[in-house]
Each structure stands twice: as structure tokens, then as C-alpha cells.
Amino acid sequence: MQTTQDSTSLQTRAPVALFALAAGVLITNQFAPQTLVGLIGETYNLPSSYGGLVAMITLLGYAAGLLFLVPLADLVENRRLVLQMLVAAALSAVGVVFAPNAPALFFLMFVLGAGSSAIQVLVPTAAAMTEPAHRGRVIGDIMSGLLVGILLSRPIASFLAGTWGWKSFYVFSAVSTTLLGLLLALKLPKRLPAAPIAYPALIASMWHLFTRQPVLRDRAISAAIVMAGFNFFWTTIAYVLQAEPFSLSQKGIALFALFGAGGALITPLVGRLADKGHGLRVTHIAHATLIVGFVVAAISGLSTSLPASLLIVGLGISALLLDMGVLGNHTVGRYMINLLNPEARGRINGIFVGVFFIGGAIGSALSGVLWSLGGWGAVCAGGVVLGLLACVARK
Structure with a gap:
């Protein structure tokens, strides 16, 4: 524009x-x-x-x-x-x-x-x-x-x-x-649209973009599913860390959350691989990493025979794997949608990120239900299912 x-x-x-x-x-x-x-x-x-x-x-x-x-x-x-x-x-x-x-x-x-x-x-x-x-x-x-x-x-x-x-x-x-x-x-400078269109027409055009651009639709849905799994973990992990055998305070949980920050290190590599045409392969690896992360999280959060120090390291590794899986999927998705219609790039970005965060919101809501029904085991099982669904949703 x-x-x-x-x-x-x-x-x-x-x-x-x-x-x-x-x-x-x-x-x-x-x-x-x-x-x-x-x-x-x-x-x-x-x-x-x-x-x-x-x-x-x-x-x-x-x-x-x-x-x-x-x-x-x-x-x-x-x-x-x-x-x-x-x-x-x-x-x-x-x-x-x-x-x-x-x-x-x-x-x-x-x-x-x-x-x-x-x-x-x-x-x-x-x-x-x-x-x-x-x-x-x-x-x-x-x-x-x-x-x-x-x-x-x-x-x-x-x-x-x-x-x-x-x-x-x-x-x-x-x-x-x-x-x-x-x-x-x-x-900020003042920035006026050159040829603004009516608001209803603008919103309608976003729906048409979503339905008529299969790459946008598939990548957005895949990203939403992965983001839901991401929020499964991070919405409920505080309950696990506050309980025995970990008994972490809020400051301890803050330090634990830094485990996932290492996932940011993969984004430059993912971007370069996408530039070289390996986006599909990276996406498959990201989904597999998400699934493995939830398996490690289940073992570490439910085991009663291992020392608490070892279990919390396992949970930290699972947090890192989950963040890497989400960021890998999201980075490739961003790259691919930006190859679409340049004149609608702003709306395409809004659609992709909007659907992504709707998936995160749904994941946060469902995580509470899963926690109340089956605790950490149900949350991790749900995360594995979402990882599998993401593989199916991404064409």
C-alpha cells in the first residue's frame, strides 16, 4: 500500500x-x-x-x-x-x-x-x-x-x-x-492511506484472502494448532512447578521460564533454510520436536522415582524443545506467506497472526479443562495430539 x-x-x-x-x-x-x-x-x-x-x-x-x-x-x-x-x-x-x-x-x-x-x-x-x-x-x-x-x-x-x-x-x-x-x-510520522476503502469491504477482503490463498490458510491453521500446544504447556506448567516435588516460588518459576528462551537461537538458521527451499523439511522437524517435547514433559512431570533436580532439568529440556518447535513452524510460515500477494501483505500478516493467536487462546482455554480432568498427563497427551494434527493440517 x-x-x-x-x-x-x-x-x-x-x-x-x-x-x-x-x-x-x-x-x-x-x-x-x-x-x-x-x-x-x-x-x-x-x-x-x-x-x-x-x-x-x-x-x-x-x-x-x-x-x-x-x-x-x-x-x-x-x-x-x-x-x-x-x-x-x-x-x-x-x-x-x-x-x-x-x-x-x-x-x-x-x-x-x-x-x-x-x-x-x-x-x-x-x-x-x-x-x-x-x-x-x-x-x-x-x-x-x-x-x-x-x-x-x-x-x-x-x-x-x-x-x-x-x-x-x-x-x-x-x-x-x-x-x-x-x-x-x-x-512516528503521520501516515495516511492513499486510497482508503470502506471498512466492511476491507474486512470482507480478509476473508476472501483466507479462503482463496491455500498457502496462507494451511500455514495459519498449522501455526494456530502448534500455538495451542505451546499454550497447553505454559498455561499449566506453573501448577506443576508449584507442587511437590519442585515447590518453586514465583521467582523460581521465572528462572525456569528462561529455559525456553534458547529456542530463539534457531530462528536465523530456520530463515536461511527456508531461503534455500527447505521450508517443508523444517516444518516436519518442528512438528516432531513439539511431539518429543511433550513426551519428555510427561515423563519429567509425572515420574516419582527420579530426583527432583533431574526432573526439573527434563522439564526445562521439554520447554526448550516446545519453543523450538513453535518458532520453527512460525518462522517458515512467515516466510511463505510473505511470498504471496505483495499488495495485500498487511492484511495477509494480520490474518496469519490473528489465526495464530486465536489458536493460542483456544489452547489456553482447553488446557484448564484438561488439567481439571486429568492433570499433567492429560495436558501432555493433548499436546501430542495437537502435534500430530499440525502434521495433517500443513499441506
């Missing part, structure tokens, strides 16, 4: 570090609740089966923002849109701190997730501010900020919760989002 701002924005390079920081900070809102479900449940007297709902609601809000708010970038001035979404996110984070009951909490977390989808408005803005020869690198750098935010969200939330209580994370969210808004108000 060309805009009235493109010709002048190239005179100033995009503040890539700021955009990457914004992506990393905002995305923490989606995954932090996974380690806070137990503490939030205690505050509002929620049964354990509601843990999945606590972890799901912000992801669902983010997906709704991707599908219904981010397309507004093709209709209205982008700088104003980003700042309005950040204001909504900051205010809703403050509201979470003072939420009087569970329904109010869920509503505010949903709004927080939707406001955080401003990340995906920043990406085309950065592209418009960058010379064509460097746009791929700039977008990749911003996405790396997003990835780091996903991987660090759980340890940050656990550390803050263990030090000052779970609400301290949302104080952090409100303050950091406000500061980001002030910085972006200074750095």
Missing part, C-alpha cells in the same frame, strides 16, 4: 530499536498471564478450570485487535491510530489493578490485548520509512523484538509477582505503555 507519507518518510530512517522495543514490551501482555493464573485465581476465588480462561482472554483480545482494529491502518491516519490503541492499552492495564471482580478483570484484559495489537500497525509504518532494499531487514529486526518479548514475558511476570504480587506486572505494563506512547508520539 502506498501512502501520502512514503515519499517523505524515506528521508528519515525508521527508529528500529524503538519499534522493536515497543513490540517486545506490548507482546508481554499476551503471555504473562500464563504464569499468573494461580495467583489471579486465588485473588478472585476462581476454580482451577478457569486458569485457561485467565490465560486465554488477553490472547483473544489481541486476535480481535488483529482482525478488526489493525485493518483500520488502511482507513485512518496511522500515527493517531497507534497512539489511541496505546492509550486504551495503558488505561485497561490500570483497570486490571483495580478490577473489583472476575468479569471486570476479563473485560479489561481483553481490551488490553486488543490495544496491544498496535504492534502490527507499526510494522507497515516502519516499512514505509525504510528504503526498499532494507525493508526486509528492518521488519525482521522489529519481529525479533516481538520474539524476545514473548520469550521473556513469563520470567518478567513471575519475577514481579514473586517480589510485589501479580498486580505489579500490570503496573509495569501501564507505565511502560505510557512511556512508549510518549516516545512514539515524538518519533
Whole structure:
């Protein structure tokens, strides 16, 4: 999409570090609740089966923002849109701190997730501010900020919760989002759509893209299934680590969550392999890695004959394998959808990421049900099934 701002924005390079920081900070809102479900449940007297709902609601809000708010970038001035979404996110984070009951909490977390989808408005803005020869690198750098935010969200939330209580994370969210808004108000240029179309037509075009682009549809569904499995693990692992024989505190859970961060190291390799035409092979390996990760998680979380220190190392290895499987699948999927219609790249990205996060939201919700029905064994069995389904869904 060309805009009235493109010709002048190239005179100033995009503040890539700021955009990457914004992506990393905002995305923490989606995954932090996974380690806070137990503490939030205690505050509002929620049964354990509601843990999945606590972890799901912000992801669902983010997906709704991707599908219904981010397309507004093709209709209205982008700088104003980003700042309005950040204001909504900051205010809703403050509201979470003072939420009087569970329904109010869920509503505010949903709004927080939707406001955080401003990340995906920043990406085309950065592209418009960058010379064509460097746009791929700039977008990749911003996405790396997003990835780091996903991987660090759980340890940050656990550390803050263990030090000052779970609400301290949302104080952090409100303050950091406000500061980001002030910085972006200074750095973002105005960016107007050149030929905006009616909002209903824009949304309808996204549905047509999803149904008429088989690569987009298959990769999005595959990514959603894998993301559901990812959230199976991370939504319920806190229950395992807090119980015997581990008995970890929130700070201990924060340190454990760092195990998965090593998965980020594979993304450059995956990208290079995809460039060389090995995307399908990498996808199969990613799905197999996910399945193996859940098998290792089941053995480590259910065994009673091995020392706790050895079992927690096993759980850490399973976390690393799961993150590698998800990131491998997601990186190849991103590469393949970006080979599709360049004129609809923004909407294609919104569809892919939106479906991806819907899968994560469903996974978070189902994980609570599986935990209440069969504990850790049921969660891991469900993860193996999802890994197999992902193999079938990816054509």
C-alpha cells in the first residue's frame, strides 16, 4: 500500500530499536498471564478450570485487535491510530489493578490485548520509512523484538509477582505503555492511506484472502494448532512447578521460564533454510520436536522415582524443545506467506497472526479443562495430539 507519507518518510530512517522495543514490551501482555493464573485465581476465588480462561482472554483480545482494529491502518491516519490503541492499552492495564471482580478483570484484559495489537500497525509504518532494499531487514529486526518479548514475558511476570504480587506486572505494563506512547508520539510520522476503502469491504477482503490463498490458510491453521500446544504447556506448567516435588516460588518459576528462551537461537538458521527451499523439511522437524517435547514433559512431570533436580532439568529440556518447535513452524510460515500477494501483505500478516493467536487462546482455554480432568498427563497427551494434527493440517 502506498501512502501520502512514503515519499517523505524515506528521508528519515525508521527508529528500529524503538519499534522493536515497543513490540517486545506490548507482546508481554499476551503471555504473562500464563504464569499468573494461580495467583489471579486465588485473588478472585476462581476454580482451577478457569486458569485457561485467565490465560486465554488477553490472547483473544489481541486476535480481535488483529482482525478488526489493525485493518483500520488502511482507513485512518496511522500515527493517531497507534497512539489511541496505546492509550486504551495503558488505561485497561490500570483497570486490571483495580478490577473489583472476575468479569471486570476479563473485560479489561481483553481490551488490553486488543490495544496491544498496535504492534502490527507499526510494522507497515516502519516499512514505509525504510528504503526498499532494507525493508526486509528492518521488519525482521522489529519481529525479533516481538520474539524476545514473548520469550521473556513469563520470567518478567513471575519475577514481579514473586517480589510485589501479580498486580505489579500490570503496573509495569501501564507505565511502560505510557512511556512508549510518549516516545512514539515524538518519533512516528503521520501516515495516511492513499486510497482508503470502506471498512466492511476491507474486512470482507480478509476473508476472501483466507479462503482463496491455500498457502496462507494451511500455514495459519498449522501455526494456530502448534500455538495451542505451546499454550497447553505454559498455561499449566506453573501448577506443576508449584507442587511437590519442585515447590518453586514465583521467582523460581521465572528462572525456569528462561529455559525456553534458547529456542530463539534457531530462528536465523530456520530463515536461511527456508531461503534455500527447505521450508517443508523444517516444518516436519518442528512438528516432531513439539511431539518429543511433550513426551519428555510427561515423563519429567509425572515420574516419582527420579530426583527432583533431574526432573526439573527434563522439564526445562521439554520447554526448550516446545519453543523450538513453535518458532520453527512460525518462522517458515512467515516466510511463505510473505511470498504471496505483495499488495495485500498487511492484511495477509494480520490474518496469519490473528489465526495464530486465536489458536493460542483456544489452547489456553482447553488446557484448564484438561488439567481439571486429568492433570499433567492429560495436558501432555493433548499436546501430542495437537502435534500430530499440525502434521495433517500443513499441506
